[in-house]
Amino acid sequence: MPIDPGLRRLALGTQLAAFAGKSAPEWALRLLTEGLAGHTLFGTNIAEPVQLTRLTDELRSARPDVLIAIDEEGGDVTRLAHRTGSPYPGNAALGAVDDPDLTRTVYAAIGADLAGAGVNLDLAPTVDVNTADDNPIIGTRSFGADPLLVARHAAAAVTGLQAAGVAACAKHFPGHGATTTDSHLELPTVDVPLSVLRERDLPPFAAAVAAGSLGIMTAHIRVPALTGAGPATFSRAALTDLLRVDYGFRGAVITDALEMKGAAVAAGGIGRAAVLALAAGADLLCIGARVDAALVEAVTAEIIAGVRDGRLTPDRLEEAVERNAAMAAWTRRPVPPAAHDPALGYAAARRAIRVEGTLADLTEPLVVQLESGHSIAEGRVPWGLRPHLNGTEQVTVVAADTSPESLAERAGPRPIVLVGRHTHRAEATRALIERLAAGHAVAVVEMGWPSAWRPAAARAFVTTYGASHANGRAAAEALGLTRDI
Template sequence: MTDQDLRALALRTLLPGFSGTTAPRWALDLLAEGIGGYVLFGYNIANPGQVAELTAQLRAVRPDALIGADEEGGDVTRLHHAAGSPYPGNAALGAVDDVELTRAVHRAIGDELHAVGVNLNCAPAVDINVADDNPVIGTRSFGRDPHLVARHAAAAIAGLQDAGVAACAKHFPGHGATVDDSHHTLPMVDVSLETLRERELVPFAAAIAAGTRVVMTGHIRVPSLTGELPATLSPAALTTLLRGELGFGGAVITDAVEMRGVSGTRGIPAAIAQAIGAGCDLICFGGETQKQGPMTDLVHATVGAILTAVKSGELPEERLHDAARRGDELRSWLVGAQGNGNGVHTAASVGPDAARRAVHVEGTVPNLSDALIVHIDTPGNIAVGDVPWGVTPLLAKRLAESETLYLDHDTADTSAVTARADGRSVVVVARDTHRHHRSRTLVEGVAASGIPTVLVEMGWPARWRPAGAAAYVATYGAAPVNAEAATEALLGN
């Protein structure tokens, strides 16, 4: 093949990002050259009408362009990043454990995406949250039990694809047993292949059986499977296990390649060439890199790295053909699936009910009429981003005699709270309290002082409970719809 032919194949595998609520000229030019599509982030989204105009702008250049987004519902949302998601996320749906509800929620999410022209949802996360201290999965997981996660993974995939949107099961082979974040380092899941098959792979097998069109790789190392490599760069994980043993025939997509778990020691172009060689068909990159300016140079450098790898024999030419073919098959399926987004479920019809059913109250909620509401600001990980969260404004609005105190999770001080409480009940609102020493110490310190204390846990509900607290309220997520449900539970209405 000529260099031009190889270049065309390479471009079809790439899904970069760009800044702004309209497509910049360079992004449209790359589409005209044949790039596979784009992934949208919160900074690309202002409102549904604007997103529809943006996707139409892209498709005017390439009608079959893949346009993706991470719309998991709950804590990870792109369409609703400004205000927070109207849907509870996976942890809440797993807590309810009603697969028809999970399917309905994801059908509604799919319909929203379809309506604005997004045809690839980088969801659902089907990781089993084995480790309570996992900093990157948590409420994005349906739960701890492999079979519960499996049945909800299948239901979510069915709901999304009923709407004509490609689902993407992630993060293969499972990111739930880690205590490190692959955005910053290369996490390790040090388990046997037998354990992997009995635990992490169960939801992926269910997702494949449900017909997921896409599987996303995780930038995690499983020594028994991948050796020193992250799964994204491992033929043993992607070709032997995912394709061979599990029988997946759809498109394999990478998590963002600029994450240090995969490109930290290699650089982005080399990591992408290696990922294609390992078995990846579509490459996500640029969610963070694009903030430095147009990605044209990086795209061309990446295409150059792919061509160099082909010519050296490191990347077999037939593997590049296969990657481009699988991406084309996904585009063909999406063209045929268009027009299916006419479901009966909406955020309003399924979101509040699902969130209410998920709320779990342990203990007895004391009188909160004049409570001191303590909001511990706990930032989300990069996948979550800067999305509004918490029950504090709702409680403050409905409890006219209450007082609100905002604290940072790494400077939270027990004495500041006990001094302000002055005989009143205290409501502490936090995320992943168990993972933050000062947050844990504050809740238990206030409770130990004899003050009636309620912890509203809006992150992952770990096995830890605050000693002496009057009540523990688990919402299984921090989206506005979870906050409304928690407010109702706390106030008895």
């Protein structure tokens, strides 16, 4: 059956694609002229500011109202600064400070950076309430574990971003903070009644809606009491009945990446996931990071097939495209460029530092960075104290492969500063720290999501609430180890 050009354009108008490389390939530009809503940029697309501006200009030359999206959360999830680490602390640090004016100012600065680079949709802020200490995917991306605290900072973040002319997208609805598995890898389940969601997880989304967030991102999580056997991304009860009817959201519902296993496996493929999400009430489909022309065409064909076989109505498709177009039109309003202090993020990170114990008698230490993995959302971004040290020796070790005796021998009479992320999670890491602290002067710098665990004999425990470049400098300053800059 011949493809209706109008239907094809509508199907393309629901999709955010992506591409590899520092310039846009021919197909990525061509599909924009044919109606593709836009592209998401990742760290692999970004080398430096001039190149990024050239790339966004190139995309906009194909169609002026293109949506150019990015995951720029500050803190541990950064694309603009993926080579060095973000100059801003992330949400956990901002929540620890608990100054909504500071949060609004930091997000306004992030928005100004994005607008200056030609990006008009930030897939942020993360407004999940992180109630699981061992959450593998949210953690320091969250403002905290208190719903009301997260709600006030969610509103501030949305307001700051959108004041810069960049559309905000609060995520991950109806709340990813209570999960202990990663939806990139499987479909997590949050098995609680809707009343618990309303009290614990949903207040930040209500606050984001009230603040005028132009986007809300879905979570690939299953909440049986709300979504049944499938994820929220495919649930009309979640996206239409709850988000739109109960909470009054009128903006664009944006999916998390459909290539994630929490969506693609549950649906039986990315194309089918796209149809299920649209039918449930989603408007803009993030296809993922590994996208080419063939995948976009396959998703487009499945959406068209969905209309023809009744899985998806033409009205629903038109409604989705209209919402996406309205968001794109909003971003084209003239907004005066806003200047901000380049030191803003570093000052904010200093305010978040928490020191338990004493840092006295810890001069000229051996700094030991404990290797840790990274989440898919974070990617491989540099972290730690090394860029900020004043000549202090640092070594990097794997806790499971290192003995406290070997570190003590290397340090000699010097104290030891152990720098890690989520140090409480691994038994080998806890054991190394506790055994070393029992016989040596030790301070611990925790740059991940903090827990209640503290090594009993440590002289000091420093919490940064994140591992950005700004957090690392703040920790080094607190320890008196920074070089002149």
